[in-house]
Amino acid sequence: MPESVILKVEDLAVHFPLGGGLLGGPRRVVHAVNGVDLELKRGECLGLVGESGCGKSTLALAMLGLQPPTRGRIVVDGTEVGSAAIDRKARARVAQMVFQDPYSSLNPRQTVRKTLADPLRLHGISAASEIDGRVEAMLARVGLRADAAERYPHEFSGGQRQRIGIARALILEPKIVILDEPVSALDVSIRAQIINLLLELKATLGLSYIMISHDLGVVEHMSDRVAVMYLGRIVESGPWEEIFARPGHPYTRALIAAIPDPFKLSRGTRISGEIPNPLDPPAGCSFHPRCPEARDACRVPPIPDLDEVAAGHFVRCRRFHEIGRMQPAAAEA
Structure with missing residues (x-):
C-alpha cells in the first residue's frame, strides 16, 4: 500500500442472512455492502454520499472493525483489520467515529470528564496525573470551557x-475519523460552526476524514474527493471539482439536482421513487428502475465495472462502459 494511503478497502461486502422462507424455502440475504473498493489518503477528506439505506453506515462500521465483513480486505495504516496483528484497542487508537445523533451517542449517566477520561484509562496511554489536563485541553480545542x-x-x-x-x-489522537452525518441532526444555524470546527481540527491535527452524508452541499464544502454509493456499490468517484462540474452517473446528477438552490438555477433532473429492496435487487444496473436514461442493456447482467472516464474520475454506468473515456463535448452537454 503506498505511503500516501492510510486506509484501503478491497472488494468489501457485508451481507446479512435472514431466516428461511415459507415452507422451508432458501434463506434470504440483505446485500448491504456489495463489493466496495476505496482509498483514503493521508490528510484528505473523502465524501461518501448516497440516500439513506444505501449502505454508507454499514460500510463505516466494517472499516472500523465493528461489523465483520462477509468478504474483502481492509488495511488501516498498513495493517489489515481483523488479522492477528491488530486488536480492537489498537484499531481504536488509529480510527474513531463521530456519530450522527449527539443526543443518543453520549451516556446520560456519565459526566463529560468521565466520557473523555475513560478511553485514556482503558488504553493506558496517559498517566493518571495527566488525564485531567488532557481532558481540559481537548475541551478547549473543540470550543468548550x-x-x-x-x-x-x-x-x-x-x-x-x-x-x-x-x-x-479525538481524545486518543487517532489518524482517521469517520464522520457519520455529523451535522444532519443539528439546527441550520449551528451546522456551519461544527463544519468549520471539523475543518480546523483536520488542518491542525493532520487528520484524515471520511465524511458520510446524503447532503452533497456539505460534502462539496468539506471534501477533497467524493464517492457516490447506491444500493451497496460505489457508482462514481473522483475529485469533488470533477464530480460537481461533470457528473457522469445519472444518480450523481440527480443528487446534485436535489441540492437546495435559492437562485432557482437548473441543476438537472431529480429522480423519483425509492431505493429498491436490497433483498430483491434489480437485475443489471441497480439504478435502472429510477434512471431516466435507462436502456434495455441496463436491465440485464452483468453489472458494469467502474471505468475511468477522466483522470481519477470513475463511473459505473453502461454507456461509459461501452464508449470508454468521457469526451469533452459530451461532458459539457
Whole structure:
C-alpha cells in the first residue's frame, strides 16, 4: 500500500442472512455492502454520499472493525483489520467515529470528564496525573470551557453535545475519523460552526476524514474527493471539482439536482421513487428502475465495472462502459 494511503478497502461486502422462507424455502440475504473498493489518503477528506439505506453506515462500521465483513480486505495504516496483528484497542487508537445523533451517542449517566477520561484509562496511554489536563485541553480545542467537564449531556445544547462527541473521538489522537452525518441532526444555524470546527481540527491535527452524508452541499464544502454509493456499490468517484462540474452517473446528477438552490438555477433532473429492496435487487444496473436514461442493456447482467472516464474520475454506468473515456463535448452537454 503506498505511503500516501492510510486506509484501503478491497472488494468489501457485508451481507446479512435472514431466516428461511415459507415452507422451508432458501434463506434470504440483505446485500448491504456489495463489493466496495476505496482509498483514503493521508490528510484528505473523502465524501461518501448516497440516500439513506444505501449502505454508507454499514460500510463505516466494517472499516472500523465493528461489523465483520462477509468478504474483502481492509488495511488501516498498513495493517489489515481483523488479522492477528491488530486488536480492537489498537484499531481504536488509529480510527474513531463521530456519530450522527449527539443526543443518543453520549451516556446520560456519565459526566463529560468521565466520557473523555475513560478511553485514556482503558488504553493506558496517559498517566493518571495527566488525564485531567488532557481532558481540559481537548475541551478547549473543540470550543468548550473547562467547567463543562463536570456537567452531564442533558445540560448541553445539540451543538455542544456534538462538540463533546468530537472531543471523545479525538481524545486518543487517532489518524482517521469517520464522520457519520455529523451535522444532519443539528439546527441550520449551528451546522456551519461544527463544519468549520471539523475543518480546523483536520488542518491542525493532520487528520484524515471520511465524511458520510446524503447532503452533497456539505460534502462539496468539506471534501477533497467524493464517492457516490447506491444500493451497496460505489457508482462514481473522483475529485469533488470533477464530480460537481461533470457528473457522469445519472444518480450523481440527480443528487446534485436535489441540492437546495435559492437562485432557482437548473441543476438537472431529480429522480423519483425509492431505493429498491436490497433483498430483491434489480437485475443489471441497480439504478435502472429510477434512471431516466435507462436502456434495455441496463436491465440485464452483468453489472458494469467502474471505468475511468477522466483522470481519477470513475463511473459505473453502461454507456461509459461501452464508449470508454468521457469526451469533452459530451461532458459539457
